[in-house]
Amino acid sequence: xxxxxxxxxxxxxxxxxxxxxxxxxxxxxxxxxxxxxxxxxxxxxxxxxxxxxxxxxxxxxxxxxxxxxxxxxxxxxxxxxxxxxxxxxxxxxxxxxxxxxxxxxxxxxxxxxxxxxxxxxxxxxxxxxxxxxxxxxxxxxxxxxxxxxxxxxxxxxxxxxxxxxxxxxxxxxxxxxxxxxxxxxxxxxxxxxxxxxxxxxxxxxxxxxxxxxxxxxxxxxxxxxxxxxxxxxxxxxxxxxxxxxxxxxxxxxxxxxxxxxxxxxxxxxxxxxxxxxxxxxxxxxxxxxxxxxxxxxxxxxxxxxxxxxxxxxxxxxxxxxxxxxxxxxxxxxxxxxxxxxxxxxxxxxxxxxxxxxxxxxxxxxxxxxxxxxxxxxxxxxx
Amino acid sequence: xxxxxxxxxxxxxxxxxxxxxxxxxxxxxxxxxxxxxxxxxxxxxxxxxxxxxxxxxxxxxxxxxxxxxxxxxxxxxxxxxxxxxxxxxxxxxxxxxxxxxxxxxxxxxxxxxxxxxxxxxxxxxxxxxxxxxxxxxxxxxxxxxxxxxxxxxxxxxxxxxxxxxxxxxxxxxxxxxxxxxxxxxxxxxxxxxxxxxxxxxxxxxxxxxxxxxxxxxxxxxxxxxxxxxxxxxxxxxxxxxxxxxxxxxxxxxxxxxxxxxxxxxxxxxxxxxxxxxxxxxxxxxxxxxxxxxxxxx
Numbered sequence: 317x318x319x320x321x322x323x324x325x326x327x328x329x330x331x332x333x334x335x336x337x338x339x340x341x342x343x344x345x346x347x348x349x350x351x352x353x354x355x356x357x358x359x360x361x362x363x364x365x366x367x368x369x370x371x372x373x374x375x376x377x378x379x380x381x382x383x384x385x386x387x388x389x390x391x392x393x394x395x396x397x398x399x400x401x402x403x404x405x406x407x408x409x410x411x412x413x414x415x416x417x418x419x420x421x422x423x424x425x426x427x428x429x430x431x432x433x434x435x436x437x438x439x440x441x442x443x444x445x446x447x448x449x450x451x452x453x454x455x456x457x458x459x460x461x462x463x464x465x466x467x468x469x470x471x472x473x474x475x476x477x478x479x480x481x482x483x484x485x486x487x488x489x490x491x492x493x494x495x496x497x498x499x500x501x502x503x504x505x506x507x508x509x510x511x512x513x514x515x516x517x518x519x520x521x522x523x524x525x526x527x528x529x530x531x532x533x534x535x536x537x538x539x540x541x542x543x544x545x546x547x548x549x550x551x552x553x554x555x556x557x558x559x560x561x562x563x564x565x566x567x568x569x570x571x572x573x574x575x576x577x578x579x580x581x582x583x584x585x586x587x588x589x590x591x592x593x594x595x596x597x598x599x600x601x602x603x604x605x606x607x608x609x610x611x612x613x614x615x616x617x618x619x620x621x622x623x624x625x626x627x628x629x630x631x632x633x634x635x636x637x638x639x640x641x642x643x644x645x646x647x648x649x650x651x652x653x654x655x656x657x658x659x660x661x662x663x664x665x666x667x668x669x670x671x672x673x674x675x676x677x678x679x680x681x682x683x684x685x686x687x688x689x690x691x692x693x694x695x696x697x698x
Numbered sequence: 699x700x701x702x703x704x705x706x707x708x709x710x711x712x713x714x715x716x717x718x719x720x721x722x723x724x725x726x727x728x729x730x731x732x733x734x735x736x737x738x739x740x741x742x743x744x745x746x747x748x749x750x751x752x753x754x755x756x757x758x759x760x761x762x763x764x765x766x767x768x769x770x771x772x773x774x775x776x777x778x779x780x781x782x783x784x785x786x787x788x789x790x791x792x793x794x795x796x797x798x799x800x801x802x803x804x805x806x807x808x809x810x811x812x813x814x815x816x817x818x819x820x821x822x823x824x825x826x827x828x829x830x831x832x833x834x835x836x837x838x839x840x841x842x843x844x845x846x847x848x849x850x851x852x853x854x855x856x857x858x859x860x861x862x863x864x865x866x867x868x869x870x871x872x873x874x875x876x877x878x879x880x881x882x883x884x885x886x887x888x889x890x891x892x893x894x895x896x897x898x899x900x901x902x903x904x905x906x907x908x909x910x911x912x913x914x915x916x917x918x919x920x921x922x923x924x925x926x927x928x929x930x931x932x933x934x935x936x937x938x939x940x941x942x943x944x945x946x947x948x949x950x951x952x953x954x955x956x957x958x959x960x961x962x963x964x965x966x967x968x969x970x971x972x973x974x975x976x977x978x979x980x981x982x983x984x985x986x987x988x989x990x991x992x993x994x995x
Contacts, residue, residue, distance in 0.1 A: 422800060424910040424948070427807040427881050442953040459804045460812070500801050502880075529947060530799035532774060562945040566937070577878060577945025578852020578907050581934035585958075586975055588937045597938075599945040602835075602853070630854050630861075632823075632837040662857070663837060683858065684975050 317526045317541050318365045322405050324522035327499060331491045333506075334518045338407030347388035350406040351381040357409040360387045362394075362401040367440070367523075372397045377409060410520060411513035416475060417441055418489055419505030420463075420496040429457040431493065433471045437508035463493040485517055500530030552615065559611050561600055568593025570694050571616035571654075573609070574628040575600050583628045586684055592691035595622045603633040609642030617646075617653050623697070624655050626690040628683050631662025640668035644675055655693055659686035699898035700827030700872035701847065701889070702790055702816060703766065707831050710758055710788070711736045712779045713770035714746050718794070722770070722835050723747055729832040734762040737779075755786040766790035768824065768833045776820065777802035784813045791883070792833045793819035800947070803881040810883060817883025821946070822875040823853035836873070844869015846983065847893035849886055850905035851876050851912075852946070855934060855976065859905060862980040868987075871899040878946030880909070886916035894925060900990075901928040901983055904970075906961055908935035909949045913961035921968035928986040931965045932973045933958045 319327075325335045337354040340363070341347035351358045362374035369375060374396040378384040384406060391401050415437030423430040433453045436444045444451055453474045457463045468486035477485050488509070496504050504524040511517055531538040542554060556563035562577065566584075570592050574580040577599050584594040596619065600612050616625050629639050639660060646652070659680045660668050669679045680686040703709075709726075713719040714736025724747050727733055735750050735758045742753030752758045755767075767788045771779040776795040783791055784806075791810065798820045810817045818825055824834015829843040836853065840861040846868050850856035853875055860873055874889055876882050886904055893899045902925075906913040913933060920929060936958040938944050940951040951957050965972045971986065973979040 422804075422880060424880050425885070425912070425915065427804060427883075429804065440953070442955075446954075459801075459808045497801065500799055502800065527800045528943075529773065529797045530801065533799070562943075564939070564942050564944060566939065574854075576852060576854025577949055578850070578855035578905065578934045579858060581852075581907060581938060581944050581949070582855055582858070582932075582976055584937040585934060589974065594937060597944055630858050632840075632854060632857055633835055661861075662840075682977070684977055 317528055317531060317537060319524040319526065319537070320363045320365065321361065321522050322363055322403070324504065324524040325519070327495055327524070328519055328522055331495050333488055333491050334516070335522070336407040336410055336518055336520060338405060340403055341388060341406055342392070342403050344385045344388040344392065347404060347406045348381045348385040351378060351384035354406070354408045356380045356384060358384055359407050359409050360384060360391060361405040361407065362391050362396050363403045363405060364396045364399040364401055366397040366399060369396060374401070410510050410518055412510050413513050413515070414511040415508035416511065417444070417505070417507045418492060418509050419503065419507065420493055420501065421503040421505070423456060426456055428459060429496065431455045431457060431463055431467065431471065431489065433475060433489070435475050437510070441505070441507065457493070463490065465490060481515060488517055488519070495524070499524065500527045500533060501525060502527050556615060559608065561598060561608065561612055561615070563615065564597040566594050566596050568595045569621055569623040570690050571595045571598070571619060571622035571625040572628070573598045573600060573612050573616060573625065575602065575604060575630065575634045579628065579630060583626070583683065583687065586687035587626065587691060590688045590691040592694055595619055604638065606638045606642035606645060609639050610645045613643065613646045622654060624657065624690050624694045626686065627656065627658045627660070628686060629660050629662070631660070631664065634662070635664045636660050636662055636668030637664040637671065640671040643677070644671065647675065657686050657690040657693065659683050699896070700830060701874070701892040701896050701899070702818070702872065703825055703831045703833055704827050705730070705830040707766055707790070707833070708732045708734045708762070708764045709766040709768055709833055710734060710755070710764050711768050711770065712755070712783065713772070714738055714749065714751055715741045715744070716770055719770035720746050723749065725838070726768070726832050729838050731831050731833065734764050755782045755788070759786050764788060766792065766833060769793045769795060771795060773797040773799070777806055780806045780817070781809060784809050784815055789815045791815060791817045792822065792824045793817065793877070794822060794824060794835060795819070796821040796878070798879065800879065800881050803879060807881060807883055818874060819877040819882060821879045822877035822882070823856070825872060825874040827872045828870045834875070840864060841873060842869035844871065845898060845900040846870045847896065847899040847902045848873040848905065849876060849889040849893070849902065850874070851878060851907050851948070852905060852934065856905055858976050859903060859932065859979050862977055863903070863983065866980045866984060868980060868983055871896060878948055880948040882948070886912045887919045890916055890919060890925070894927065899927065901930070901987060903979055903983070904929060904931040906931060906933045907946070907949050908938050908944065908951050908958050909946070909956045911955060914964040917964035917968035917970060920970055928983065928990060930971045930973055930979050930982045930986070932976060932979055933961045933965070
């Protein structure tokens with residue numbers, strides 16, 4: 317789950333990581349009040365869950381409370397990279413001496429967390445990794461031992477800071493590591509981490525992504541994700557989440573349903589290989605009941621762009637007769653609103669196939685033959 | 699024969715009294731797997747499919763000899779179960795549970811490194827050494843005894859491909875699911891290394907998907923070390939958009955890293971045959987083994 321900048325900064329300030337003076341506004345009037353309080357010039361920042369927000373016009377600067385109000389009016393309700401701006405962060409504009417980067421993330425190959433710092437802040441860290449790898453400092457963290465004060469000092473030294481500045485900077489690093497662990501983040505970063513003209517350090521931007529599987533430990537965020545409309549998920553995606561389905565909307569016209577993430581991905585690939593375009597990824601998971609498959613089918617049917625539905629099931633713990641039952645439930649209730657191609661093999665294959673054949677539904681054996689068929693149907697309209 | 703587990707492996711099942719744990723214990727027993735005991739805190743003294751249940755791993759190990767544990771414990775307690783098994787001295791852990799927080803997974807792996815234990819998973823169908831031992835939830839009927847080793851990041855896709863191999867008369871030595879999570883205990887390189895040492899394995903199938911760089915690692919391993927056995931790879935997710943999780947927590951393209959294209963190219967550069975569709979894997983292996991003149995021999 318991605319956090320908004322203001323949410324991440326609320327956490328930062330709880331951990332005493334310095335952030336700019338400012339506040340969250342939902343209206344131009346509120347924005348004006350904040351600008352008056354923190355004394356303009358200010359930065360006016362759209363709260364949207366996209367990276368590259370600045371380039372997309374989501375960060376503006378105002379020299380007076382009045383200008384803040386005007387710019388806020390422009391930003392609030394506008395769309396940045398396709399997402400509607402519902403709130404803005406108004407913050408004092410900092411006098412910058414230098415922009416740094418600091419982040420904690422997962423290093424999948426070493427199975428550890430890694431602390432990453434760079435003297436090149438304000439740009440995407442991947443960009444720096446590609447163009448100037450020598451400007452990046454990395455420390456792998458042994459989880460049983462932790463990210464220690466001396467690790468933090470090593471990094472601060474390598475970024476070129478000494479004395480009080482080294483202490484101040486390393487303290488921020490340690491606090492961010494604590495945030496990372498306490499909030500189960502996959503990634504949290506301060507970019508840029510600003511060295512101000514006075515030589516102080518301030519987290520000018522904040523990004524945090526909480527591990528979805530750990531959300532049960534963070535009920536406030538879990539609630540925010542599932543109950544309000546401000547989430548990064550579409551209502552459809554939220555609904556499927558609740559049903560235990562993994563759904564991703566794509567932009568083609570062949571709806572795909574299958575069991576197992578790898579198999580469904582391979583099914584999308586096969587559709588594309590034969591010249592078709594998948595409309596979605598939908599994994600019903602292991603051991604799907606007839607209800608779950610019916611819900612999946614209804615969801616795909618409800619997508620107006622879908623012209624053909626392709627079901628690819630390889631039953632292991634999933635039973636083919638349950639799948640067939642779910643398909644027939646949908647048929648009985650509203651009929652098939654769209655043409656379908658079904659491939660069904662594995663556990664209780666015979667039973668599933670028989671039930672469907674009796675109902676006049678053809679079942680195929682090979683996933684690739686079925687993919688080809690689905691593509692043909694989508695092209696010819698039957 | 700096979701890797702990590704064989705007919706001598708004695709396993710316990712943690713979470714044996716749950717729906718999944720109990721159901722799959724029966725299927726593992728039917729396959730001939732030696733399950734010596736189960737653990738569910740609070741259910742000690744009962745039995746599941748005639749297998750004695752204990753409250754703690756420590757108690758199990760006072761009464762039974764065991765080398766492995768299959769974990770079905772719910773995600774929020776799974777790390778606890780894994781630590782208990784590791785502290786008890788079990789050297790092979792198969793963690794079936796999905797949705798374990800990644801911070802817990804990182805700690806499990808660190809502890810396992812200390813203990814010198816192997817962790818398969820989390821979020822894995824498990825491991826099967828055909829005809830000998832099944833620690834996991836894969837459908838046994840798709841596998842046939844033979845000489846092809848399979849390492850996969852996806853369950854159903856490995857059944858799809860194993861089934862295709864079996865139909866063409868290519869049986870398997872072992873089939874192992876690495877797990878669909880971002881942090882799992884084994885990499886493709888670890889498993890390739892085991893298959894290389896295993897004299898019963900004559901060829902290996904690597905089934906990868908988007909996310910991380912394990913496939914690139916495997917390609918590098920094969921090209922620098924030379925592998926000596928035919929390898930065929932399949933990579934799922936060529937159509938996956940960046941930044942979005944495709945079902946598995948670990949199946950995500952982050953920034954520029956983890957695309958199917960990068961993995962496919964790495965394999966090709968390393969001289970590994972890359973199958974375009976799942977069914978091509980068997981076709982390619984038949985050809986390669988013919989060339990090697992060991993097919994059918």
